[in-house]
Amino acid sequence: MIEADELLQAHDHVFLGADHDRAERRTWGVIILCSVMMIAEIAGGALFGSLALIADGLHMSTHAGALLLAALAYTFARRYAYDRSFTFGTGKFGDLAGYTSAIVLAMIALLIGYEAVERLLNPVAISFNEAIPIAMLGLVVNIASAWLLSGGHHHGHGHGHSHEHGHGHADAHDHDDEPRRVELDGTTVQLAIFEDHVPPRFRIAAASGPLPNATDISIETVRPDGRRQTFTFENRGGFLESRDEIPEPHAFLARICLRRAGEQQLRELQFDEHEHHHDASHHRDNNMRAAVVHVMADAAVSVLVIVGLLLARTFGWLWMDPLAGLIGALVIANWSAGLARDTGAILLDRMPDGRIAEKIRKTIESEGDAVTDLHLWRLGPGHLGAIVCVATSLEREPAHYRQRLARFTDLSHITVEVQCTRSASG
Known part of the structure; x- marks a missing residue:
């Protein structure tokens, strides 16, 4: 028998990032700032004969375009968030914009690289006194843009839970995978x-x-359903x-027992598991990443432009200017490939975090059931969807x-399908 998970009430499919609205406002503001600088750099580079300055301006033009895509x-995504024709919401609009921006940047990197090689083979005169100040202004604008965008890029995903129910001297921590301090017979240990x-x-x-002897200490876990397990230790x-693994989930009362000279000390710590993932890419x-990393790359290219122009003016190395443009093209290409x-991967619904998938599987199978199929994908920043098929005899x-x-x-968004494996005679 197969039972499909039915929701008792209607629910929405809004999977937008936590700071969606604020990020949108900041992006439109930076577009205006960078568009003005883009025009100044391209015009200045054309007037004063600096390929590196034109390259920086072109990169800023792609940056302005990427920002426009982002905005x-x-x-x-906000306007159509409640449109049910989008089966799993509009959380992937940003990923689609980021992918499009990456493709455009790759094309621009090829163009800048071609122009750089052309200028290396056929150098042109450069008006250094005019080009250098414009490049410095471009660097200032890039730094200001990165600062503005980063202000809208901090997403608070902490859960801020403190679950200390210990007895004795035990410190509370927000994350149960962080060390917990416990005093035992004059010694403070970290568990x-x-x-x-x-x-x-x-x-x-x-x-x-000193570290206690492994034979003197043990831990007994007591789970909400009353199950108990004792853990003994080895010196590593x-x-x-502990010699034994800790079954999922990690939600239990841990009783720490130290036996010395016929005396016994007992301390208790409460572990309440909340997911704090090491791989936070799905958050x-x-x-916003496309916009922030883009202006940071712009800033790096601006530095290269300034260095190239200064060296070319000081030592007469005109080849330094197109070389700076070539290096800038490589920076853009590398960023484009990563984005x-x-x-x-997100647009193709690749599994975003193998650790979460394994934890989901262990959580279900810890009661003796079997996960026969598991699909995990990203719906939007900080939002995951899952389809879980479970075989059980209960x-x-x-x-x-x-x-x-x-x-x-x-x-x-979770969909659960349950398959009863109990035989008809059972």
Whole structure:
């Protein structure tokens, strides 16, 4: 029997970034600033014969175009956010704009590279006294643009939970994978759940005083459903590590027991798991990223322009100017390739974070069920969609699994399909 997950009430599909509106306003403001500078640099480069200055102006023109794409993407994503003809919302408008910008930048990089080689073979005279001040002004504008855009690029994704229910001397931390300090018999130790590229295990390190003997310490976990598990430790040279892995989810009361000279000390720490992912790429606003990284690349090209012009004027090395333009073209091409790769993966619904997928699978299978199919993709900045197919021999509704997955705060749209594997005779 297959049961599809049915929602009890209508829900929207708005998967926009946390700072969408503010980022949109800042983007339109920077467009005006950079468009003025773009015209000044291209005109100045044409009048004074500086290819590097023209290259910087052309790059700024593509930057202005990319900003326009970004601003329009923000506007259309907001305008059509509640349009149900977009099955999974409009959160990918920004990624589409970023991908388009990357393609245009790649074409411009080829054009600048061609012109740079042409000027290396056929040098032209440069009016340094006019070109250098314009290049410096371009650098100032790029720095100002990056600063303005970055002001709208800070997305608060912290969850700010403090769950200290310990007894004794235990410090509260927002993240359960960070070390927790515990005092035991005059020694302060740090307890953490370590799971970087290895199965999760408890680790104990000395914060002050000597490290306890591995045979003297143990941890018993008590889960909300009453299940208990005892962990013993081994000395790994500088820290103690539990012999057994910690099953998912990492939500339990940890009772830390130290036995010395016939005496026993007990401390308790509460672990309430909230997802704080090491790979935060699915939180990234690629629309704003395209704008911010673009103006930073512009600033780098502006520095190259200034250095090239100063060296050409000081030593008579006219080839330094087109060389600066060529290096700038390579910078643009490299940035374009990275942006196209990342946004293209999102547009093709590539799995955004393998760690989250594995945690979802472990969370479901920790009760003995089996995940037979799992699809995970990005819906928008900070929003993930998931389709989970579960095979179980128990009488469980999709709502049961939705509740278990509720701790994954980035899962904004979940569909669960349950397949009962119990035989008819059972």
